[in-house]
Amino acid sequence: MTVVSPEFAEELKEYGDDTALQCFNCGTCVAICPLVDDSFPRRLIRYVQIGARERILASGRDLWKCLHCGLCSRTCPRQADPGEIILGLKRYVLAAWREE
Amino acid sequence: MFDPKIIIDLLAENVRRTGNPFGLSTGSINGWWKGADLPRQGANLLFTGMMYQMVPAINAATGLLGKYEDTPAGDRIRFGRRVPRFLSAAVLKMATAKEDRSAAAGVLMDITRILQASGVDFAYRPELDGYSGILLYDLGDRENFIAHARRVAGRLQEAGVERLITVDPHTTWALRELYPRYTGYRPEVRTYFELARLQGNGDREVTLHDPCFYGRYLELSQVPRTLLAGLGVRCADVNSAGPFTSCCGGPAESVSPALALTVGRRRLAELQATGRPLVTMCPICHANLRRAGADVMDLSALLVRFTRSGENSQKRAE
Structure with missing residues (x-):
């Protein structure tokens, strides 16, 4: 069961920019991402928005496919900065792995 | 991975x-x-x-x-x-x-x-x-x-x-x-x-691949183009360049060489479409595009070629 936790975005502030709530899920980042994955990075940003902590941790490894190329951030119509959100999630997941 | x-x-x-x-x-x-x-x-x-x-x-x-x-x-x-x-x-x-x-x-x-x-x-x-x-x-x-x-x-x-x-x-x-x-x-x-100040009379066209950090993060794409123009070297139009350049794939190499290669091959196809010699200015791009099969030259080698050949006729001191 996925627990929804709207305050999760607040928790993530320690790890990076607080821009996930700017995203309105248009999918531009998915279309432009060189990984050509059908839902990256939008799916993970959606998880941040609803606070799906467990889902983020469960799919944590996918974060490191991100090349940090910045094309998604450059083209985001909402200035949600998806590339920096992904970088913040890498920090969050790495910290969680190291605490295990 | x-x-x-x-x-x-x-x-x-x-x-x-x-x-x-x-x-x-x-x-x-x-x-x-x-x-x-x-x-x-x-x-x-x-x-x-x-x-x-x-x-x-x-x-x-x-x-x-x-x-x-x-x-x-x-x-x-x-x-x-x-x-x-x-x-x-x-x-x-x-x-x-x-x-x-x-x-x-x-x-x-x-x-x-x-x-x-x-x-x-x-x-x-x-x-x-x-x-x-x-x-x-x-x-x-x-x-x-x-x-x-x-x-x-x-x-x-x-x-x-x-x-x-x-x-x-x-x-x-x-x-x-x-x-x-x-x-x-x-x-x-x-x-x-x-900082380079070089001029020459080269007459050729190359394909310059903008690395993400020069092209997008630092917005420096125009600087090498201007420098090359001073040497008489034109840069062919590339699909995805400057602030909208495509990644070479290299940053994935430490966790997934296969992914790095997939992205690199895709970018190489875009670059090769010009039919001009390929030039990079990043060691990561250079290495990954080479692994993808590119014959590629570093920007420094292109610049120094003119300096060596005497085409660098007018130098301006800093």
């Missing part, structure tokens, strides 16, 4: 121990300057960031990782939560190719020639040169990046260095954007091609 944590922890430990992500001694990777008779005093310090020097190790590590990725042996590495022995410094040192080491040294020597031909007052002090730690930052290990960056910045501050010349986009971005933010060290940082 390999377990990112295993790779990150290995790289972080190597950086902490030796100052570079491969655990190699600085002396073993940074010997290009020996015999070059470079000045030790100057208004600007050439800071290579060791990225070009590490390309031989990057190629060796990527080759070895690529053999194990998504294989039963690779799965044991992935799930065994142990550092793969083939990534040890001793193995990497043996696996580096002599031609890769020569090529890296050649780029850096070419850059010093460009600076000299441009009348730039610069010094090189190998004891102050070092890896910026940028890979740790990109992989999400901010804590270890900051610890390393503070050591590097502290060394430069102690030596009173205020002006740096960089040679690759990753180090340039780290020093311009991240070091001020995380270490408080705020040097003036310029790339060698921002």
